[in-house]
Amino acid sequence: MRIGVLTGGGDCPGLNAVIRSVVRTAATQYGSEVIGFRDGWRGLLEDRSTPLDVAAVDGLLTRGGTTLGSARVAPEKLDAGLDTMRRTLDRHGVDVLVPIGGEGTLTAAHLLSEAGVPVVGVPKTIDNDIDGTDLTFGFDTAVSIATDLIDRLHTTAESHQRVLLVEVMGRHAGWIALHAGLAAGAHLTLVPEEPFDVDDVVRLVTERFARGDSHVIGVVAEGAHPLPGQMAFREGGVDEFGHRRFTGVAQQLGEELERRTGKEVRATVLGHVQRGGTPTSFDRVLATRFGLHAAIAAHEGHRGQMVALRGTDIDLVPLARAVARLKTVPASRLRELHAFTG
Numbered sequence: 570m571r572i573g574v575l576t577g578g579g580d581c582p583g584l585n586a587v588i589r590s591v592v593r594t595a596a597t598q599y600g601s602e603v604i605g606f607r608d609g610w611r612g613l614l615e616d617r618s619t620p621l622d623v624a625a626v627d628g629l630l631t632r633g634g635t636t637l638g639s640a641r642v643a644p645e646k647l648d649a650g651l652d653t654m655r656r657t658l659d660r661h662g663v664d665v666l667v668p669i670g671g672e673g674t675l676t677a678a679h680l681l682s683e684a685g686v687p688v689v690g691v692p693k694t695i696d697n698d699i700d701g702t703d704l705t706f707g708f709d710t711a712v713s714i715a716t717d718l719i720d721r722l723h724t725t726a727e728s729h730q731r732v733l734l735v736e737v738m739g740r741h742a743g744w745i746a747l748h749a750g751l752a753a754g755a756h757l758t759l760v761p762e763e764p765f766d767v768d769d770v771v772r773l774v775t776e777r778f779a780r781g782d783s784h785v786i787g788v789v790a791e792g793a794h795p796l797p798g799q800m801a802f803r804e805g806g807v808d809e810f811g812h813r814r815f816t817g818v819a820q821q822l823g824e825e826l827e828r829r830t831g832k833e834v835r836a837t838v839l840g841h842v843q844r845g846g847t848p849t850s851f852d853r854v855l856a857t858r859f860g861l862h863a864a865i866a867a868h869e870g871h872r873g874q875m876v877a878l879r880g881t882d883i884d885l886v887p888l889a890r891a892v893a894r895l896k897t898v899p900a901s902r903l904r905e906l907h908a909f910t911g
């Protein structure tokens with residue numbers, strides 16, 4: 570058998586570990602070959618590929634990013650390129666395609682699968698917002714990085730009696746903010762799922778300083794936004810992929826807080842540092858298990874499915890189910906968070 574692999578969307582720690590795992594499983598367990606397509610779907614559209622054998626993936630387990638490169642491709646281009654992609658796969662004798670990616674990549678994978686292309690997907694995203702899997706690899710790494718950096722902000726905020734707002738990734742879902750906020754003992758965590766009340770934030774800041782607390786740490790997901798009409802808020806709109814654009818919400822909220830509380834506020838945007846570098850041991854293991862089970866599923870004839878973590882097991886779920894909705898933070902988890910606000 571010959572398996573095609575590609576990585577699509579934003580990069581994410583653990584992608585290389587999946588590639589390595591697919592290649593090793595295919596080669597050592599089944600005597601199969603793997604070919605990697607470069608830069609996501611573009612590699613299929615433009616026929617750019619590289620053979621992947623066990624030697625080629627040596628050392629990839631710990632390396633961040635993706636050795637295949639990644640790119641986002643607009644849905645219209647994919648639609649129009651379906652036949653081209655199918656021809657590329659045929660030309661290389663690919664029996665099954667294993668696309669590793671987030672919501673956009675898996676939606677495209679579903680489209681291909683519906684058009685008859687044999688596909689087994691692997692979910693990835695630091696945002697942890699893919700439905701059907703309990704977790705995605707990359708999330709644990711992003712939370713660990715964010716937690717470490719927020720820990721460091723406590724001491725500088727204390728020294729200057731400041732409010733420090735830390736903006737973390739998560740444009741549609743607040744999983745990183747939720748976990749990093751809890752892990753780093755934030756006094757306030759704002760997520761896209763629940764528009765924030767600026768008056769409540771002002772009250773929290775005023776009350777903490779009034780009772781003698783030294784500082785305030787607020788974790789703000791990049792997709793968080795205020796209740797309508799509460800402050801002059803510059804909306805970012807959506808991009809060509811339907812993704813919420815960056816609004817600089819921490820900076821905007823910081824300016825409003827400074828004006829209304831008279832306290833010094835600083836905003837820190839963690840940005841792409843959350844996606845860079847080596848994956849945590851948790852993410853290496855999850856990525857390795859995803860790659861292993863994707864290769865097994867491909868050989869066992871499963872199609873139109875995605876590997877997923879359910880409890881402690883790796884299962885298969887239909888791609889159709891995984892892409893039907895985004896997995897956002899539920900109300901029960903938000904209630905837990907509220908217990909640590911203030």
Ligand code: F6P
Nearest residue numbers: 579671694695696738739740844
């Ligand atoms: O989806 C993953 C993600 O890291 C988001 O959290 C973030 O909003 C986005 O990608 C950033 O995308 P880009 O790398 O295109 O700036």
